[in-house]
Amino acid sequence: xxxxxxxxxxxxxxxxxxxxxxxxxxxxxxxxxxxxxxxxxxxxxxxxxxxxxxxxxxxxxxxxxxxxxxxxxxxxxxxxxxxxxxxxxxxxxxxxxxxxxxxxxxxxxxxxxxxxxxxxxxxxxxxxxxxxxxxxxxxxxxxxxxxxxxxxxxxxxxxxxxxxxxxxxxxxxxxxxxxxxxxxxxxxxxxxxxxxxxxxxxxxxxxxxxxxxxxxxxxxxxxxxxxxxxxxxxxxxxxxxxxxxxxxxxxxxxxxxxxxxxxxxxxxxxxxxxxxxxxxxxxxxxxxxxxxxxxxxxxxxxxxxxxxxxxxxxxxxxxxxxxxxxxxxxxxxxxxxxxxxxxxxxxxxxxxxxxxxxxxxxxxxxxxxxxxxxxxxxxxxxxxxxxxxxxxxx
Numbered sequence: 001x002x003x004x005x006x007x008x009x010x011x012x013x014x015x016x017x018x019x020x021x022x023x024x025x026x027x028x029x030x031x032x033x034x035x036x037x038x039x040x041x042x043x044x045x046x047x048x049x050x051x052x053x054x055x056x057x058x059x060x061x062x063x064x065x066x067x068x069x070x071x072x073x074x075x076x077x078x079x080x081x082x083x084x085x086x087x088x089x090x091x092x093x094x095x096x097x098x099x100x101x102x103x104x105x106x107x108x109x110x111x112x113x114x115x116x117x118x119x120x121x122x123x124x125x126x127x128x129x130x131x132x133x134x135x136x137x138x139x140x141x142x143x144x145x146x147x148x149x150x151x152x153x154x155x156x157x158x159x160x161x162x163x164x165x166x167x168x169x170x171x172x173x174x175x176x177x178x179x180x181x182x183x184x185x186x187x188x189x190x191x192x193x194x195x196x197x198x199x200x201x202x203x204x205x206x207x208x209x210x211x212x213x214x215x216x217x218x219x220x221x222x223x224x225x226x227x228x229x230x231x232x233x234x235x236x237x238x239x240x241x242x243x244x245x246x247x248x249x250x251x252x253x254x255x256x257x258x259x260x261x262x263x264x265x266x267x268x269x270x271x272x273x274x275x276x277x278x279x280x281x282x283x284x285x286x287x288x289x290x291x292x293x294x295x296x297x298x299x300x301x302x303x304x305x306x307x308x309x310x311x312x313x314x315x316x317x318x319x320x321x322x323x324x325x326x327x328x329x330x331x332x333x334x335x336x337x338x339x340x341x342x343x344x345x346x347x348x349x350x351x352x353x354x355x356x357x358x359x360x361x362x363x364x365x366x367x368x369x370x371x372x373x374x375x376x377x378x379x380x381x382x383x384x385x386x387x388x389x390x391x392x393x394x
Contacts, residue, residue, distance in 0.1 A: 002110040002117035004194035004234060006083035006187045007226075009106075009180075010141070010390040013078045017044055020168040023176070023387035026144060026203075027051040044076050046387030050143045061138035068139055068390075077390065080182070085190055086389050087159045087179040088233065090382050092172075100243055102382070103156055104235035105181070105190060106145060106389050109199065111208075111215045111230055118148075118208070119200045119367045132210040142211070142231035142391040145384060146204030151197040151367065155236040158189050174382045194234055200367045202235075202380050231391040233384050237367075239360045245379040246357040248340045249319060250349035253329035260351040261292050261299050267308060267322040268301035280337060284356055290315050293344045293352035301353075314362060315355035316374040333376040 012022055024030070024038045024047040038047040052064040071077040086106040094100050114120045135143065159181075166178040181187055201208055211230040218224035235241050254260055261270050274283035274291060280298065284291050289300040303318050311321050323329055332349070334340050340352035358378050366373055 001195050001197060002112050002199060003229070004110070004191050004199075004232070005108045005229065006085045006181070006191070007108045007229075007391060008080045008082065009084055009086060010072070010077050010079050010392050011086075012044070012387065013075055014166060016076050017042065019166055019387075020170065022046055023168070023170065023385040024050065026383050026386060029383065044071060046143070046385075049139070050386045061134050064135060064143070065138045065140075068141060068143075079392070080180070082182055083187065085181040085187055087161075087181060088384060088388060089177045090384065091175040091177070092382055094243065102235060102241050102243070103159060104147075104233045104241075104384075105155075105159055106231065106233050107190070107194075108226075108229040108391065109146070109148060109194075109232035109234070111212050111228060113212065114201070114208070117198055119198050120205055120208075120372055132207060133213055136210065136214040136227075136393070137217075140392070140394040142393065144204075144207070144386040145231040145233045145389070146207050146211075147202040147380060147384065148232045148234045149200040149202045149237040149242075149363070149367075150194050150234050151200070151237055151364070152193040153236070153238075155190070155193050155234075156238070156241060158186070158193055160186060170385060172382065176385065176388070178388060198367065199232075199234060200237065200363065202378070203383070226391070226393045231389065237360065237364055242360060243381045244357045244360065244363070245335070245381050246315070246355040247376040247379045248334050248337070248355055249353040250332040250334050250340065250343050251323065251329050251351040251353065252332075252349060254326065254350055256350075259296075260294055261301070263326060264292065264301060264322055267304055267318065267325075269304055271300040271302055273298055274300055280354060281356075284354065290319065290356070291354040293340055293354060295344060312371075312373075314358060314373060314377060316358075316377040319353055319355065320374050335379060 012019060021042040022045050024045055027050045030051055035047055035051055038045050049064045049067050052060040054060050055063045088106055089101055089103040091101040112118055160179055164177045164179050169175050215224050215227050218227040254263060271287055271289060274280045280291055287300050287302060289302040292299045292301055308318050311317050337354060340354060343349040344352045
């Protein structure tokens, strides 16, 4: 199995910076407005190296590389004296008012081709990988972590829970608590537990594939060194530690002379609108249904077991079958029920379809079966921020 090892982490000196002002969301959820806002918070905000912009004669990759070098020289970033793991807990209150948490550990995960030790859990959409590869070439550092789910039962119990070295609340109200683990026995126990079982990639499939490509480049030039592994946030695959949200669909290109609900009727039984006064997601769970969002209103859609008998037990897979049979209209992916409703109401989508989230049991079964879910089936919440730990690959 793939090894998971402590490493000499590169982290902010908390005597020099306010951690809350220098962490940032993952680069792939940041638009231009948010990037400008984050960069203005602090001259050392992680977004400046994880999502750099050109600066005069320097391209964005050279900017990132120079910033990392400068911050290290200035003492803003310091390197751990010995190999460490970093335990990271995210605590928050969900939409139903229930306190939730996710506890995982940041370490160096060995890069191996996906399929045996590392298990992608869903197909990916086409996406340029040259940007992240150029970042690795220039910075020679992991600036953001992939998110892995460990099939090792009992991993959470191995993670220390003493006085933290840092605790901050981000702009979304998520509390981040950090512990450094440098005790050799504790590190060995964590490394052994993770390495004994496959790791499922929850988030960061493209980053993983890019890191693997970079490892091959370094191997071709000689010893890959630290590039033989990548920075990973590993969480035990259990219900108590994970919150999975759905990624909904916006659909265009359907016949304009037909009711979208009627078009889907061969595969889904219309049940009428969701009950008033009940959150639509609750109504969907209780009815065992998806929900169509149309300009005329919302309709619960219960999958027809006979028409979808050979389809995997996932709303994303069921909808894929129906849309493929309708000629493959344009599909876009959208987080948030209100965002889907707004897109349909404003004419930016012909149809919205709300899906139920995949369950932990479905994710685990997919991993054990060596299969993959359709693209954009899962959205793990909340997202670990960038800037808690960097990893040197030089």
